[in-house]
Amino acid sequence: MSEALKPGARLASAVCSTEVVVVQVSDPQAVVECGGVAMVAVGSASPCSAAPRAGLDGGTLIGKRYGGPDAPVELLCVKAGRGSLSVGGVLLTQRSAKPLPASD
Amino acid sequence: MNTALLLEMLAGAHGDRVAVGGWQDGLSYSDLLARANRGASGIVERGAERVAYLGLNGPDLPALLFAAGAAGAAFAPLNYRLTDAQLEQAVAALAPVCVVIGPGGEGRIAPSAGVTIVDVAELFAAEPAELPFVGPETVAVLLLTSGTSGPPKVAVLRHEHVVPYVISTVEFACASADEAILVSVPPYHIAGISSVLTSVYAGRRMVQLPAFSAAAWVDLVSAERVTHAMVVPTMLGRILDELALREETLPALRHLSYGGGRMPLPVVERAMQLLPHVDFVNAYGLTETSSTIALLGPEDHRAAIGSDTAAVRARLGSVGRPLPSIELEIRDVDGVAVPTGVAGEIWVRGEQVSGEYVTHRATTADGWYPTRDRGYLDDERFLFLDGRADDVIVRGGENISPGEIEDVLLEHPAVADVAVLGVPDTEWGERIEAVVVPRGGAPDTADLQEWVRVRLRSTRVPERIHVRAALPSTETGKLLRRVLRDELAQPTEADR
Numbered sequence: 275m276s277e278a279l280k281p282g283a284r285l286a287s288a289v290c291s292t293e294v295v296v297v298q299v300s301d302p303q304a305v306v307e308c309g310g311v312a313m314v315a316v317g318s319a320s321p322c323s324a325a326p327r328a329g330l331d332g333g334t335l336i337g338k339r340y341g342g343p344d345a346p347v348e349l350l351c352v353k354a355g356r357g358s359l360s361v362g363g364v365l366l367t368q369r370s371a372k373p374l375p376a377s378d
Numbered sequence: 379m380n381t382a383l384l385l386e387m388l389a390g391a392h393g394d395r396v397a398v399g400g401w402q403d404g405l406s407y408s409d410l411l412a413r414a415n416r417g418a419s420g421i422v423e424r425g426a427e428r429v430a431y432l433g434l435n436g437p438d439l440p441a442l443l444f445a446a447g448a449a450g451a452a453f454a455p456l457n458y459r460l461t462d463a464q465l466e467q468a469v470a471a472l473a474p475v476c477v478v479i480g481p482g483g484e485g486r487i488a489p490s491a492g493v494t495i496v497d498v499a500e501l502f503a504a505e506p507a508e509l510p511f512v513g514p515e516t517v518a519v520l521l522l523t524s525g526t527s528g529p530p531k532v533a534v535l536r537h538e539h540v541v542p543y544v545i546s547t548v549e550f551a552c553a554s555a556d557e558a559i560l561v562s563v564p565p566y567h568i569a570g571i572s573s574v575l576t577s578v579y580a581g582r583r584m585v586q587l588p589a590f591s592a593a594a595w596v597d598l599v600s601a602e603r604v605t606h607a608m609v610v611p612t613m614l615g616r617i618l619d620e621l622a623l624r625e626e627t628l629p630a631l632r633h634l635s636y637g638g639g640r641m642p643l644p645v646v647e648r649a650m651q652l653l654p655h656v657d658f659v660n661a662y663g664l665t666e667t668s669s670t671i672a673l674l675g676p677e678d679h680r681a682a683i684g685s686d687t688a689a690v691r692a693r694l695g696s697v698g699r700p701l702p703s704i705e706l707e708i709r710d711v712d713g714v715a716v717p718t719g720v721a722g723e724i725w726v727r728g729e730q731v732s733g734e735y736v737t738h739r740a741t742t743a744d745g746w747y748p749t750r751d752r753g754y755l756d757d758e759r760f761l762f763l764d765g766r767a768d769d770v771i772v773r774g775g776e777n778i779s780p781g782e783i784e785d786v787l788l789e790h791p792a793v794a795d796v797a798v799l800g801v802p803d804t805e806w807g808e809r810i811e812a813v814v815v816p817r818g819g820a821p822d823t824a825d826l827q828e829w830v831r832v833r834l835r836s837t838r839v840p841e842r843i844h845v846r847a848a849l850p851s852t853e854t855g856k857l858l859r860r861v862l863r864d865e866l867a868q869p870t871e872a873d874r
Contacts (some may be wrong), residue, residue, distance in 0.1 A: 281379060281513060282513040282537075336550055337549065337579075339546075352390075353390065371547075373548065374701065375633070375675045375676060376633060376635060377547075378576055378669050
């Protein structure tokens, strides 16, 4: 991807229905992939019909944050899909969130 | 990443579900999203960077909150109970601003330099416009703080504060289809705003009550089969009286959260007794922290009330533990962390913490925000509040917490309500005075002074005790100490 990543940017998978929003970025040049294929800006291209690569097909869950201690980005999944999220081939992990009792 | 995205996600998953209003006639998530997008177009068309709302709570309020988010404008809900002069001042502080007028707000504000007025229906009638990219650093909400210890300030919350608050505390679409929430804090209060965001993200239908009364609250909870509710302490006491009167137990209600002020222990105990099937949550938070930073959950309530151990039982009077996503420390006046059990100022840090005002930023370089609230942690990190840092009385070099004396006086049968504060004194720096609202006839002040002396010590005894019919408070029941302090600094003939 040529365009630098910035918080708030919205990316779409090229291989499935996954969409994410960039929450945090430590390396704006990082290339975010879904199903092993670089993601694209939402609306910039129609997803091709390719399937997620083997091992990168665990799927995404809406409302979950993906990142990791050494990951250059943190993403919020806003549409689920069949591909898994990675950067430079390294899988991003789903950030565990403990749901709390409703307080407001 | 902005607030409008939260609504878009829910509309994608459960578009047909009712988002706000009654089962029969409410707006669905798809309807609400469409309305928000029209409102956003109206905001973009007018080039407004700040959008205020003046009117009663209703479905327009959530629509406008998301509309402003989608348009990249700051949303500033106004308090329609302010006097015309106060309103004018608030609007001037927000200018340049576009004020959207809803039901009940008509004719209150005149257009002036930097202030445009638009009727809510007109705003939502806009033709679709192209919406801008809204980054997380964009201001989402501007709110006037309650200003109990000083003049109100305009707090700034950005999308990067409120969105992480929602996504780190709420599981997406976790509500079942039959859930409905009634939030009875005004929309210009932080909990009124955060509840719109968390309820939408949870997929929980919002039910609204334009003006609170205990009878109207009970009627609506029954009629709409409300499962979740949020109230401030004063409301809970009145609701319990109403329920007792009607012998009503609200079987559909599952979850009741309270916060926004000091909750008297007897009220919580009575609530748990009257509504044993309900989960209770006590939440503590500030405008500047995008709402809740600590909470006492349902299990904590049950463990505390069922315990014979004094320290565990006492937790019913705590605000629970800090959220996992919040760092919280108790520090002394020099900003140094104090040991467990020692009271000091509450400092917090986390994604949801803004600590910013239109005039200045109150956070340190490394992101810590001094709340100006005092408190202490017990050995399992349950947080106990101890008033505002600005309310501490310094008498002859000794720091005295008014809360300690207030608690003792409240136990006296002749006292219905009380405030203790420091009054400037030439000899001591500050002397202790109390303002008492009597229960029944006028209490014997010497008897009250002796009551404090026996239970605390002589340095804690108020030198003067004033009797008043009521104490000044905010709408959410917080004592307005600054009003009392100003009054006591200029004693009147009526004082004894």
